[in-house]
Amino acid sequence: xxxxxxxxxxxxxxxxxxxxxxxxxxxxxxxxxxxxxxxxxxxxxxxxxxxxxxxxxxxxxxxxxxxxxxxxxxxxxxxxxxxxxxxxxxxxxxxxxxxxxxxxxxxxxxxxxxxxxxxxxxxxxxxxxxxxxxxxxxxxxxxxxxxxxxxxxxxxxxxxxxxxxxxxxxxxxxxxxxxxxxxxxxxxxxxxxxxxxxxxxxxxxxxxxxxxxxxxxxxxxxxxxxxxxxxxxxxxxxxxxxxxxxxxxxxxxxxxxxxxxxxxxxxxxxxxxxxxxxxxxxxxxxxxxxxxxxxxxxxxxxxxxxxxxxxxxxxxxxxxxxxxxxxxxxxxxxxxxxxxxxxxxxxxxxxxxxxxxxxxxxxxxxxxxxxxxxxxxxxxxxxxxxxxxxxxxxxxxxxxxxxxxxxxxxxxxxxxxxxxxxxxxxxxxxxxxxxxxxxxxxxxxxxxxxxxxxxxxxxxxxxxxxx
Numbered sequence: 290x291x292x293x294x295x296x297x298x299x300x301x302x303x304x305x306x307x308x309x310x311x312x313x314x315x316x317x318x319x320x321x322x323x324x325x326x327x328x329x330x331x332x333x334x335x336x337x338x339x340x341x342x343x344x345x346x347x348x349x350x351x352x353x354x355x356x357x358x359x360x361x362x363x364x365x366x367x368x369x370x371x372x373x374x375x376x377x378x379x380x381x382x383x384x385x386x387x388x389x390x391x392x393x394x395x396x397x398x399x400x401x402x403x404x405x406x407x408x409x410x411x412x413x414x415x416x417x418x419x420x421x422x423x424x425x426x427x428x429x430x431x432x433x434x435x436x437x438x439x440x441x442x443x444x445x446x447x448x449x450x451x452x453x454x455x456x457x458x459x460x461x462x463x464x465x466x467x468x469x470x471x472x473x474x475x476x477x478x479x480x481x482x483x484x485x486x487x488x489x490x491x492x493x494x495x496x497x498x499x500x501x502x503x504x505x506x507x508x509x510x511x512x513x514x515x516x517x518x519x520x521x522x523x524x525x526x527x528x529x530x531x532x533x534x535x536x537x538x539x540x541x542x543x544x545x546x547x548x549x550x551x552x553x554x555x556x557x558x559x560x561x562x563x564x565x566x567x568x569x570x571x572x573x574x575x576x577x578x579x580x581x582x583x584x585x586x587x588x589x590x591x592x593x594x595x596x597x598x599x600x601x602x603x604x605x606x607x608x609x610x611x612x613x614x615x616x617x618x619x620x621x622x623x624x625x626x627x628x629x630x631x632x633x634x635x636x637x638x639x640x641x642x643x644x645x646x647x648x649x650x651x652x653x654x655x656x657x658x659x660x661x662x663x664x665x666x667x668x669x670x671x672x673x674x675x676x677x678x679x680x681x682x683x684x685x686x687x688x689x690x691x692x693x694x695x696x697x698x699x700x701x702x703x704x705x706x707x708x709x710x711x712x713x714x715x716x717x718x719x720x721x722x723x724x725x726x727x728x729x730x731x732x733x734x735x736x737x738x739x740x741x742x743x744x745x746x747x748x749x750x751x752x753x754x755x756x
Contacts, residue, residue, distance in 0.1 A: 291406060294335040295319040296326045296352065297368070298344055302391070306339060309395040310402070323347025327355060330363070336406045338365045339398075340385075342376065350383065357384035364405035427469035429462065430613050433604040439466075439597065446593045447473035452545070454590050455568040457597030460645030463568035464528055466597060470566055471524040479523030482516045487529035495537055496553050499544075505554025517550055521561040530567040530590065531576045535583065542586045565590060600642040600649065605733060605743045610646065611637050614653035615665065622657050629665045631737065636667050636678045638743075639734035718753055721746055 293310055297303040298321045307317045318335065320326050323344045338356065342349035353365050364386040369376055377388050386405045389398065424432045426440045446453055447470050455463045464483055471481040489497050496505075500515030516525060527533075533541065544550045545565060549558040567590050576582035600607060611629065619626040629637065642648055652671060660669040667678030724735040725746070736743040 291337070291402070292316040292318070292335045293337050293339055293402060294326070294329060295339045296321075296323070296344065296349065297339070297341045298322065299341075302341075306398070309398050312395075313399060315402075323349065323352050326352045330356070330361060334361060334363055336363070336409070337402050338363050339402070340365050340367050342367055342369045342380065350380065353380060353383050353385055362409060364409050366401055366405055424609065427472055428465045429469065430610050431603055431606040432609060433598075433606045435598040435603050436606065439595075442595055443469050444473055446470060446595065448475065449593065450564060451592040452565040452567070452590050453593045453595055454573075455566065455595045455597065456573075457568070457570065458599050458645055459570045460647030461597040461599060462646055463570075463597060464526065466595060467524070467526040467528075467566040467568060470595075471526075471564075474524070474564070476523050476564060480520055481524050481526065482520040483526040483528060484516045485528045487532040491534045491537075494534060495540065498537070498541070499550050499552050499559075501553035502555045505552070509554070512552075515552065517544065517561055517563065518559065520563045523563065525563045525565055527565070527567040529569055531569045531571045531573055531582050535581070538583045538586050542583065542589060545586075545589050600645045605638070605736075607637055607640075607642065607649065607733070608634055608737070610649060611653055614650055615657065618654050618657040624657050624661065625663045626657055626660075626665055627663050630667070632678065633665050633667045633670065635734055635737035636670060636674050638737045639728070639731050640674055640677060714753075717749070721749065722755075 291314075293315055295303055295306050295317060297306065297319065300321075303319050303321070307319065310317050318329070320329055321344075324347050326338075326340070327347065338352075340349045340352055344352075349367065353367065355361075356363055356365055365384070367377075367380045367385045367388045368391060369380075369388065370391050377390075380388055386408070387401050389401060423437065423440060424430065426436075426443070429436060429440070443466065453467070453470060455466050457463050457466075467483070468481055471477060484498060486494065496509075496513070496515060498515050499517055500513050501509050503509060503512045527541075540550065548562065549560045551558055573582055573587050573591070577584045577587060600610075608629075611634075615626055615629070618624075637649075644651075652674070655671055656665060656669050662669075668675070670678060721735070721739065724739050725732060728735040728738065732746050733743045736746050739746075
């Protein structure tokens, strides 16, 4: 059932519009002013908006600009008593879907609304496909389902002012995530200030965050603004926040609660407007239980949790990222590497990557710097991947080759025994399942050895009814 909001100050006109639409089963709500329209849209979104431009108080054009500025997925059809071309042109340029000039027929209204709602639905489908297909997002590289979900979470939390708590293993891209949240947020024009709480000596941490005045301590020969002041109007990112000293945690808690702090050696409070994003590769609840992290600070920071998936759980992203790094470092080092051999990709896909993206990045740079050629082979990969490559060469590829060869065996037509000819999908299924078994259920590894993508295997197994 369609839903439409009518914004019309004339009771008689609104009643006529309602009668036109309700005959088709459309749910109709009506408000009579621009203020009421904005309040309505803050709580509920109709499928279309029928908007009179001449309203008391806030004008219809202001309501239209609000819808466009906020990116609300609501097509707007403007209604005007005027036949002025300038009014219509201004509304259309501002983002209106269509316009109606009073008086108009009921069928014209129904068709216009139907077209507006249909186009919005199609736009949503296109956007969802684009979103699913994204391989890059604010520095992230990854097309897996896990990363698509992460991209959507970042977009959803960015518009909020609430604190974000990012958790993830070392090397998964926590600072990249924090910066993506900042770039997507309304604060993107302000500063993004990162502070690594594990890399700064404890005796300097308070000054690093809050700053100090001249003479506050030995060596403070001039006043200095801290990260909190530098981040005013933007985002303050506290990386490895669980490493912060307990005394400083108390001051940070007060800063979060009040928005004010005191520089080291200063008696006057400083007020700033910052959004807090923090991260850790530790379990904060374990740190709380051990008395190393304040529980009240944790719940102040842990308003919106975001978890980053480790690289080993990201389907085919290992190869996608590896190819990107290979291209980048080959250009930087003046090398000719353009791709990996199939065997090298199998090794990369089967490795567990305990160091995540950072480990993969360092490994590709190491490989490019120490080798020459246009294709990376397993022999070029450093330990422990070199040992894995040797193990694969020693056994699994040959077994896969034998299975593939038997699957492709052709029965002579003159044999007359049609029972020996199996459906192609069965041969394909058995070959893929055999490969998965030989690779100890490591689907990305099996896919690389078969020369297909892991997503192809997942899709085919689903069509065969295999979970």
